[in-house]
Amino acid sequence: xxxxxxxxxxxxxxxxxxxxxxxxxxxxxxxxxxxxxxxxxxxxxxxxxxxxxxxxxxxxxxxxxxxxxxxxxxxxxxxxxxxxxxxxxxxxxxxxxxxxxxxxxxxxxxxxxxxxxxxxxxxxxxxxxxxxxxxxxxxxxxxxxxxxxxxxxxxxxxxxxxxxxxxxxxxxxxxxxxxxxxxxxxxxxxxxxxxxxxxxxxxxxxxxxxxxxxxxxxxxxxxxxxxxxxxxxxxxxxxxxxxxxxxxxxxxxxxxxxxxxxxxxxxxxxxxxxxxxxxxxxxxxxxxxxxxxxxxxxxxxxxxxxxxxxxxxxxxxxxxxxxxxxxxxxxxxxxxxxxxxxxxxxxxxxxxxxxxxxxxxxxxxxxxxxxxxxxxxxxxxxx
Amino acid sequence: xxxxxxxxxxxxxxxxxxxxxxxxxxxxxxxxxxxxxxxxxxxxxxxxxxxxxxxxxxxxxxxxxxxxxxxxxxxxxxxxxxxxxxxxxxxxxxxxxxxxxxxxxxxxxxxxxxxxxxxxxxxxxxxxxxxxxxxxxxxxxxxxxxxxxxxxxxxxxxxxxxxxxxxxxxxxxxxxxxxxxxxxxxxxxxxxxxxxxxxxxxxxxxxxxxxxxxxxxxxxxxxxxxxxxxxxxxxxxxxxxxxxxxxxxxxxxxxxxxxxxxxxxxxxxxxxxxxxxxxxxxxxxxxxxxxxxxxxxxxxxxxxxxxxxxxxxxxxxxxxxxxxxxxxxxxxxxxxxxxxxxxxxxxxxxxxxxxxxxxxxxxxxxxxxxxxxxxxxxxxxxxxxxxxxxxxxxxxxxxxxxxxxxxxxxxxxxxxxxxxxxxxxxxxxxxxxxxxxxxxxxxxxxxxxxxxxxxxxxxxxxxxxxxxxxxxxxxxxxxxxxxxxxxxxxxxxxxxxxxxxxxxxxxxxxxxxxxxxxxxxxxxxxxxxxxxxxxxxxxxxxxxxxxxxxxxxxxxxxxxxxxxxxxxxxxxxxxxxxxxxxxxxxxxxxxxxxxxxxxxxx
Numbered sequence: 001x002x003x004x005x006x007x008x009x010x011x012x013x014x015x016x017x018x019x020x021x022x023x024x025x026x027x028x029x030x031x032x033x034x035x036x037x038x039x040x041x042x043x044x045x046x047x048x049x050x051x052x053x054x055x056x057x058x059x060x061x062x063x064x065x066x067x068x069x070x071x072x073x074x075x076x077x078x079x080x081x082x083x084x085x086x087x088x089x090x091x092x093x094x095x096x097x098x099x100x101x102x103x104x105x106x107x108x109x110x111x112x113x114x115x116x117x118x119x120x121x122x123x124x125x126x127x128x129x130x131x132x133x134x135x136x137x138x139x140x141x142x143x144x145x146x147x148x149x150x151x152x153x154x155x156x157x158x159x160x161x162x163x164x165x166x167x168x169x170x171x172x173x174x175x176x177x178x179x180x181x182x183x184x185x186x187x188x189x190x191x192x193x194x195x196x197x198x199x200x201x202x203x204x205x206x207x208x209x210x211x212x213x214x215x216x217x218x219x220x221x222x223x224x225x226x227x228x229x230x231x232x233x234x235x236x237x238x239x240x241x242x243x244x245x246x247x248x249x250x251x252x253x254x255x256x257x258x259x260x261x262x263x264x265x266x267x268x269x270x271x272x273x274x275x276x277x278x279x280x281x282x283x284x285x286x287x288x289x290x291x292x293x294x295x296x297x298x299x300x301x302x303x304x305x306x307x308x309x310x311x312x313x314x315x316x317x318x319x320x321x322x323x324x325x326x327x328x329x330x331x332x333x334x335x336x337x338x339x340x341x342x343x344x345x346x347x348x349x350x351x352x353x354x355x356x357x358x359x360x361x362x363x364x365x366x367x368x369x370x371x372x373x374x375x376x377x378x379x380x381x382x383x
Numbered sequence: 384x385x386x387x388x389x390x391x392x393x394x395x396x397x398x399x400x401x402x403x404x405x406x407x408x409x410x411x412x413x414x415x416x417x418x419x420x421x422x423x424x425x426x427x428x429x430x431x432x433x434x435x436x437x438x439x440x441x442x443x444x445x446x447x448x449x450x451x452x453x454x455x456x457x458x459x460x461x462x463x464x465x466x467x468x469x470x471x472x473x474x475x476x477x478x479x480x481x482x483x484x485x486x487x488x489x490x491x492x493x494x495x496x497x498x499x500x501x502x503x504x505x506x507x508x509x510x511x512x513x514x515x516x517x518x519x520x521x522x523x524x525x526x527x528x529x530x531x532x533x534x535x536x537x538x539x540x541x542x543x544x545x546x547x548x549x550x551x552x553x554x555x556x557x558x559x560x561x562x563x564x565x566x567x568x569x570x571x572x573x574x575x576x577x578x579x580x581x582x583x584x585x586x587x588x589x590x591x592x593x594x595x596x597x598x599x600x601x602x603x604x605x606x607x608x609x610x611x612x613x614x615x616x617x618x619x620x621x622x623x624x625x626x627x628x629x630x631x632x633x634x635x636x637x638x639x640x641x642x643x644x645x646x647x648x649x650x651x652x653x654x655x656x657x658x659x660x661x662x663x664x665x666x667x668x669x670x671x672x673x674x675x676x677x678x679x680x681x682x683x684x685x686x687x688x689x690x691x692x693x694x695x696x697x698x699x700x701x702x703x704x705x706x707x708x709x710x711x712x713x714x715x716x717x718x719x720x721x722x723x724x725x726x727x728x729x730x731x732x733x734x735x736x737x738x739x740x741x742x743x744x745x746x747x748x749x750x751x752x753x754x755x756x757x758x759x760x761x762x763x764x765x766x767x768x769x770x771x772x773x774x775x776x777x778x779x780x781x782x783x784x785x786x787x788x789x790x791x792x793x794x795x796x797x798x799x800x801x802x803x804x805x806x807x808x809x810x811x812x813x814x815x816x817x818x819x820x821x822x823x824x825x826x827x828x829x830x831x832x833x834x835x836x837x838x839x840x841x842x843x844x845x846x847x848x849x850x851x852x853x854x855x856x857x858x859x860x861x862x863x864x865x866x867x868x869x870x871x872x873x874x875x876x877x878x879x880x881x882x883x884x885x886x887x888x889x890x891x892x893x894x895x896x897x898x899x900x901x902x903x904x905x906x907x908x909x910x911x912x913x914x915x916x917x918x919x920x921x922x923x924x925x926x927x928x929x930x931x932x933x934x935x936x937x938x939x940x941x942x943x944x945x946x947x948x949x950x951x952x953x954x955x956x957x958x959x960x961x962x963x964x965x966x967x968x969x970x971x972x973x974x975x976x977x978x979x980x981x982x983x984x985x
Contacts, residue, residue, distance in 0.1 A: 058947070078932050081943075083659035088931065090435075091842065091849060113436045181643060183656040184946075237539055238643060243948025247743055251543045253536050270742050270950070372441045375660070376463040382646055 025306045029124040032315045037128045040319060043312035044071070051075040051313045054089075055104035056082045057300060059329040066328070067320050073313060082107050082186060086114045093120050093307045100305045102314035104143060104321075106298055107186040109367035116140065121303040126319035129340055133322070137339040142299040143321055144330060145337045147355055148191070148242075149263050149295030150279035156255030162279055164211040164291040165204070168258065169231035178245040178259035181238035182378055191296040192229050193367045193374040194360050201225035203292035210291060226377060233381035243268055250275045260295060264335025280358055284350055289358060296360040403892045404809035407802050408819050415822035418860045419829075422837040423673070429666040429840045430454065437660045453663030469653060470668070477632055477649040480567050484631040485624045487571025492578025493620065497612075498715065499579075500586040503705045505716040509723075516727035518576035519968055520961050521921040521938065523636035525569045527945075527957075528730035530640055531737065533560045539644035543743065546733075561645040569637050572726055574627040581619045581626075586612075604706075625683045626827075629676055633830025635924040636942070651832050651924070658836065658928070666840065669833035676828030680821070731961060738954035755951040772955045777934055782959070785937045788851070789919035789967075792858035796866045797912030799823075799859070801901070804870020804911075808877075820871070827864035831924035834861055839928045853929050854936075861925055862915035869911030873904035906976040913971050920964045 023031075032040070051073050053064045064077035080088070082105055092099030103121060105111060115121040123140050125133070133141075150168075152160045162168065168177060182188040194200055201223035208216040208224060221227040239245045246265035249257055250272035266273050280294040302321055304314040320326040324343050330336035337345065337352040345351045388396065399405050430453055433439050435446040442452045460466045498504045499511050517525060535548035538557040548554050558564055593615075597607045613620075635651040642652060650668050658665030708715060739751045754761050758771040772778040803823045810816040826834065838857045842848040848856070877900065885895045901908055923938040930936055933943035937960050944953035 078934065080932055081946075084932065086436075086659075087839075097849075110436065113440055118435055186660075238646065240639070240643060241946050241948035244950070245948075247948065247950075248543055251743070253543050268948075272742065368437065368440050371437055371660075376460070376465040379465065379468050380463050382468075382648075 025304060025308055025311050026122045028311045029122045029304050029315065033125055033127055035127060037319065040312060040316045044316040047310040047313050049309055051310050052100050053077045053102050054080050054085050054100045056080060056085060056106055057104060060104050062329040063321060063326060067317055082110060089115065089120045098309055099307055101308040101310045102304055102317050104300060104302050106300050107190065108299060108362045108364035109190055110186055111140065111301055112364045113368055119306055122306050124304050124315050124318055126322060128319060129322045132340045132342045134339065140301050140303055142339045143302040144300050144339060145297050145352060146300060147263050147295055147297045147335060147359055148261055150258060150260055150290065151249065151276050152258035153249055153254045153275055154277040155252050155275055158256040160258050162258065162290060163288060164207055165293065166208050166211045169228065169235060173235045175237050176257045177236045178239055178249050178257065179236045180242050180245060180261060181382065183382060184240055187298045189375065190298065190362050190367050191360055192378055193370055194362060195225035195229055196223065196370060196374055197366055200360060204228050207291040229378065230381055246271045262335060264333055267333035293360050294358045297355055298362050404806045407806035408810060408815045411803055411806065411819050412815060419822060419825050422841050425840050425844065426666055426670055426837045430663055430670060434662045438663055453667055457664050457667045473648045473650045473653045476647065479563060480649060481628045481631040483567035484570035484574065485627040487567060488575040488578045488627045489620055489623055491571065492575035493582045496579045496583035496586055500583055501706055502708050504708060505712055506720055510719055513723045513727050514579055515576040517573050519917060519964055522573045522634060523640060524730050524957065524961065525573055525726060526637045526640040528733055529565050529569055531733055557645065561641055562647040565641045566638050569641065570631045570634055574630055577627055578623045581623050582616050585616050585619045622683060625679045629679050629828050632675060633672060633832050633924060635832050654832060666836060669836040672830040672833045676830060680825060680828045731958065734954045734958045738951050738958060755955050768952055772952060772959065781934055781937045781940050784935055785920060788854055788858060789916045791855045792862055792919045793912045793916035795859035796862040796915040799863055800866020800870040800911040801908050803867040804874040807871055808874035823867040824864045826861050831861065835925050835928040850931055854926055857925060857929060858919050862918055865914035866911035869907055873907035877904060909975045917964055917968055920967065921960060
């Protein structure tokens with residue numbers, strides 16, 4: 001019996017020692033930031049098994065295909081909804097099952113509370129491109145920005161000319177603004193939450209004054225942000241997909257209507273692009289602005305799963321994504337902006353810096369602190 | 384260790400367990416408790432637990448802690464009218480839709496059942512065949528068809544015209560295109576075959592003597608219908624009402640398509656939008672839906688408790704004399720045929736058409752392509768997929784997975800249904816049989832979405848419950864009611880002597896089942912396999928929360944495509960699902976004589 005207990009103790013000791021010495025993915029990634037490209041390739045190719053990628057952009061699958069072909073790595077790329085990704089991550093990591101190596105995902109607030117606070121995802125900035133990425137975009141690493149902007153139909157006699165967002169709250173737009181229901185996509189809700197902060201509600205109050213020549217009367221609303229949200233949503237017609245909204249808005253029959261959706265949807269073959277006018281493009285052309293914003297912008301993050309079985313491949317893939325080649329699946333059309341400053345915007349699009357100056361950006365901490373309030377406020381205007 | 388049972392008790396136990404029926408009942412009693420009651424407890428716990436993410440941030444507690452936050456939010460939050468808008472109004476809408484859909488399906492299905500069984504209506508064969516189509520097809524089929532047919536620039540987002548507006552120049556008002564009315568109509572039409580099957584079954588077997596006697600006494604036709612026919616089918620009417628009510632309540636895809644454009648929410652759509660950010664609140668809504676399900680079960684039990692006295696009306700009925708519709712015959716027959724073509728055949732043609740055009744609304748030949756079906760390297764379309772669905776490895780894999788899942792669920796549900804049928808009928812009247820009978824019907828009344836939600840909660844606690852396992856398990860349990868109903872009905876029709884004769888000769892139980900009982904009632908039992916199979920192929924709500932990825936099943940893939948706005952691929956996949964389901968149904972029907980209308984439907 002004594003022997004048995006002694007043996008058991010030894011085994012336990014060995015186990016704890018082993019787990020203490022086993023490197024966590026976070027450590028591996030931290031150390032990986034010092035590796036050169038060649039070192040990463042060498043370590044990645046030494047890993048075994050299928051490389052698994054989850055992403056909530058459909059083009060991640062194409063990027064994974066190109067990457068797999070380049071290095072001869074067997075991969076599996078899945079385009080999932082953000083909520084699905086979190087559900088799967090938590091099941092895989094809590095259940096210690098094999099799962100994602102690398103994840104590309106939007107919605108900074110959920111990322112923070114569901115995956116960073118919990119340690120499910122780990123940050124990694126490749127040494128080879130670090131110098132080309134703004135510091136603010138490095139932790140968590142942002143791969144690209146996506147914008148949703150005001151776009152309107154340019155057919156018929158009643159073509160909207162929007163220079164101030166308060167115009168969208170006027171009676172003529174009742175039912176004439178197409179917007180994906182914020183219930184169905186978190187980044188839309190995040191945008192609305194951001195409008196209630198001091199900066200944006202202040203700018204909205206100012207824009208109101210500039211348009212109507214008088215101070216804004218808030219009535220029951222806490223600030224100008226809430227007032228704009230209420231009146232904007234009351235004018236919206238909600239859809240379930242930005243692609244469909246783009247298609248619908250581009251129909252000749254949609255004259256007089258406007259929309260707020262992903263700019264890159266204009267790439268779809270089923271959209272009559274010639275029937276659509278992008279607000280910010282017009283403003284940039286004549287040197288004006290849409291007051292105080294022409295839409296919103298959100299980051300798409302690229303991170304390593306803390307459960308990765310091929311961590312070095314995940315790091316190599318992230319490095320690849322940050323290069324011009326890796327960005328190609330997105331970079332070939334408008335509406336996607338790499339955080340790598342070496343990658344120039346398309347000729348027919350505006351540079352990231354211009355967009356950043358004219359769009360509402362996300363602040364995950366503010367969103368998390370105020371989400372419940374704005375969510376229930378927004379619910380009132382979704383009915 | 385001392386044996387806790389005395390010799391006498393042991394003998395009693397041994398005698399009890401020597402009968403296969405008892406063993407079956409005990410096993411299923413335990414199994415069904417584990418699979419339906421235990422998950423309910425887990426669901427309850429989830430409603431009072433803090434979940435990671437926004438919920439944890441809002442209550443400022445860590446995940447796993449106890450909280451009444453979700454309950455308070457859902458039931459008693461006045462700020463921003465939160466509870467009213469998130470719970471009470473959707474609840475009211477849900478009830479309104481469910482009641483209206485039930486009435487529509489009873490009136491429509493019941494009238495057609497009466498016309499087919501009791502009159503000399505023309506085109507009976509066509510009408511009765513096509514009438515069950517809407518039920519075999521996924522519910523959203525009709526919903527999307529309604530939208531494409533009636534949408535116009537004056538309704539909802541109103542950016543483009545559907546067929547009605549474009550071709551006939553008629554702009555239907557918004558209430559007709561979106562919201563309460565179309566949701567109720569579509570659900571009512573979808574579940575009308577229910578009413579047709581249940582009410583038709585009784586009408587077909589009903590003794591016509593009563594009606595004939597009344598006719599001889601010169602009672603008017605209306606009075607006969609009102610005073611004789613209706614009372615006889617009343618239990619079937621009520622059963623239909625409750626079953627359609629329960630099914631409509633949990634419908635998810637129909638209100639998504641036809642409700643959200645005009646901000647019309649029901650419990651199922653609210654639950655789906657809550658479950659990601661505030662899971663606790665989502666689970667509470669699931670719980671409320673289940674409470675309704677249980678109430679319906681109790682009500683159904685109460686209503687049909689006296690059914691025996693009605694079913695004896697069947698039996699050796701004399702030939703039913705068919706009512707001559709005279710001049711009304713042709714108009715009714717043609718009207719019905721047109722209507723059925725509209726709701727059962729036209730949608731298929733619409734999907735086929737929509738799956739070959741590139742830009743929506745342009746039906747010229749130059750805008751058509753078969754690329755969405757058989758194309759390769761379709762990067763020019765930029766619609767997510769680069770190969771047509773028939774060549775896409777992703778789609779083929781999902782089709783295979785869907786079929787495998789349907790077969791698995793059908794095998795387990797069907798087999799369990801036969802066993803439950805045997806056990807319950809053999810021990811009819813015993814407490815155990817009643818319990819198992821009710822437990823085996825209970826999953827039917829659990830709204831699919833809520834049932835899925837429960838198993839989602841469960842899968843985070845039970846390690847092996849994910850991927851195929853959880854899908855197969857949830858499907859088998861959910862569809863058990865179809866199979867157990869078929870099994871019980873089949874066994875009820877069998878006289879006890881048949882098995883007794885075999886017992887006397889010493890034929891062991893497995894052989895009695897496989898060689899005697901099963902072959903005699905083959906087609907009834909097989910219907911118990913067919914229904915789960917068909918339902919599983921076209922199921923969305925039950926699996927949507929549990930699939931590893933949207934690409935796992937054809938139906939979830941279709942839902943994702945429709946959310947992404949990849950309409951053509953979506954339409955093509957939809958058509959593929961319908962064709963597969965019709966094929967499966969047709970083949971099984973031809974080979975074995977089993978058919979949908981022998982089961983309860985669902």
